[in-house]
Amino acid sequence: MVISKFILVAVPIAPLIGGIISGVLGSVIGRAGAHRVTILSLSLSTVLSAFILFNVLANDFSINTSIYVWTLSGGTVFEIGFLIDSLSATMMLVVTFVSLMVHIYTIGYMADDPGYQRFFSFISLFTFAMLMLVMSNNFLQLFFGWEAVGLISYLLIGFWYKKPSAISANLKAFLVNRVGDLGFILGVGLILATFGTLDFKEVFELAPQNVDESLMSLSGFDWPVISVICLLLFVGAMGKSAQVPLHVWLPDSMEGPTPISALIHAATMVTAGIFMVTRMSPLFELSEVALSFVIIIGAVTALFTGLLGLVQNDIKRVVAYSTLSQLGYMTVALGASAYSVAMFHLVTHAFFKALLFLAAGSVIIGMHHQQNMQNMGGLRKYMPVTCATTLIGSLALIGFPFFSGFYSKESIIEYVYYSQIPGSQFAYYAVLAGVFVTALYTFRMYFLVFEGEERFVKNEPNAENREKSPHESPAVILVPLILLAIPSILLGAILIEPMLYGDYFENSIFISISHQTLLDSVMHFDGWNAMGLHGFMTVPFALALGGIICAWILYVRYKNFSEVLKNWFKPFYILLDEKYYFDKFNTWFFVNGARHLGVGLWKIGDVLLIDNLLVNGAAKLARQLAGTLRRIQTGMIYHYALMMILGLTVLLSIWFFDLVRI
DSSP states (O other): OOOHHHHHHHHHHHHHHHHHHHHHHHHHHHHHHHHHHHHHHHHHHHHHHHHHHHHHHHTTOOOOEEEEEEEEETTTTEEEEEEEEEHHHHHHHHHHHHHHHHHHHHHHTTOOOHHHHHHHHHHHHHHHHHHHHHHHHHHHHHHHHHHHHHHHHHHTTSSSSSHHHHHHHHHHHHHHHHHHHHHHHHHHHOOOOOOSBBHHHHHHGGGGGGGGGGEOOOTTTTEEEEHHHHHHHHHHHHHHTOOOOOOOOTHHHHHHOHHHHHHHTTGGGGGGGHHHHHHHHHHHHHHHHHHHHHHHOOOOOOOOHHHHHOOBBBBHEEEEEEEHHHHHHHHHHHTTHHHHHHHHHHHHHHHHHHHHHHHHHHHHTTTSSBBGGGGOOOOGGGGHHHHHHHHHHHHHHTTTTTHHHHHHHHHHOOOHOOEEETTHHHHHHHHHHHHHHHHHHHHHHHHHSSSSOOOSOOOOOTTTTTOOOOOOOOOOHHHHHHHHHHHHHHHHHHHHHIIISTTTTTTOOOOOHHHHHHHHHHHHSSOHHHHHHHHHSSHHHHHHHHHHHHHHIIIIIIIIHHHHHHTTTTHHHHHHHTGGHHHHHIIIIIIIIHHHHHIIIIIIIIIIIIIIIIHHHHHHHHEEEEEHHHOOOOHHHHHHHHHHHHHHHHHHHHHHHHHHHH
16 A cells, blocks of 8 residues: 555644643633644644555555755755655554553643643644654665754753752763764764765665775774764764763653653654664674674663662652663663573563553652652552553563563674674673662662552641642543553563564665575564563573562562671772762863863963964054154154165175175
């Protein structure tokens, strides 16, 4: 079936229109009008995305079409167009469905916020930007969507703009992403200079012909141009997908409202880098250097950012660090050429991570905006639905057999084990250790919040600073949790066969023959049920179970022992609590360095050189020269006669010496 351009355009335009109406006419349509128009427009996008994905998969076709030409410069066409295949269509449905759940959830979560209409406008515009990114068929539109999600995330993280920590967080996110985006735009520029086009299809067709082309560096070393392009593009992915060392913005983004935390961390901004590298697989497959760099960065992120979740007490920050770790798992899969596995984990992760964030928001509402887990405990009897959905999301996150995260995470670990990419052995042990760490911090969160003794102030008549007892959230919050919990259980079993062992991504992802042969030789599948049963006998399951047991011992059975361990390993605890000193180093080196550089340029360059030497110096020189010349103008005739004689003497002397030389 041929899908018309009108349907394709309607998918991103619907949330754009909804966002504009909510933002511009918010005071006219009111709070109810704002959420109705945005939810209806996004519902339309979700239905159309599902329709497009169904037709793409059923009829096994792709669409590469131009919508309009933006400009023509030097023979290069810059246009807006869509590339719709199984990869982009899957992302479209994931983005729109998760965003729709977040929109519905927001009705309850932001009910009392004065910026209600503005928030709905921002999240709709955010969805529009992400759709433009994933649907693009050229680097110009990809860059537009790339920058748009960064800009709107800045607005959303700092949504509570009167809160200093929120302003600091959104500025940090904006600046760190600018570092990654610099690499990204340099990569796009090098693509244009090398291939003379920004169209994906044309670049992918020309890339093998340029595989031997090199760039001369300042040191005289030749760099393969394809490797340089891939590394620069991946720097952009490191910023958006928060890979070490450009990960520091993501935990601070928790300063924004919980719904946007779910949207950023689950299905939109942080997955942009994973999607982009997958889309660029025809380029990355030509550079083993780039793949090696990708797998090492992913491994470092997966393990070391996960460790940071062990010392967090803010419930949202624990989930945020789990996002960093899971993004590392996806990046490891990309570096191992297992692009389909990375996308599989991206899809499953989108649902259970959105579930965990929205469940955390439900806890925050039930605890009257208390986010410190040390002040919770025993909430299971007060919030049974939130507890059950959190448990489902937690089991999916740690990769417990038969939950969605199990199938994708187990596949990543298995394929990395057999990968021949340099750095894959380190990556394997990193992701394997990450299984234990993930289970430990995830169930530390679960036990501190829902189990054990109650550590909050109850509604007692004589209690000082008394608070209301915890309560379950309203239906408008619980319904999205339940709807997200269902795919968090079932989606992995449903999608693993077509995505990893079928031809789901056959026309969307390119894998070189050597890597494809390895993939085919190690990935054996006897059915989702057999894989789930076998999962109980694997090393990752033993590590995950060990993490759960350790969390129960430390935070339920022997609560004081966690403090003992903290004292025993105090230097290590301080290292984690300081987040490996990344923030302090950035403040010392980059922030203070930039400030000192600015002061130096001001005092030396501006004040000394420009003001005193060039501007004031030139005026002073002219004044001194004028003063000297003024003294010569005495008005005495004999002084002028003397100067004439001296001048004539000099001229005659020059003439005489020239005559003698001749």
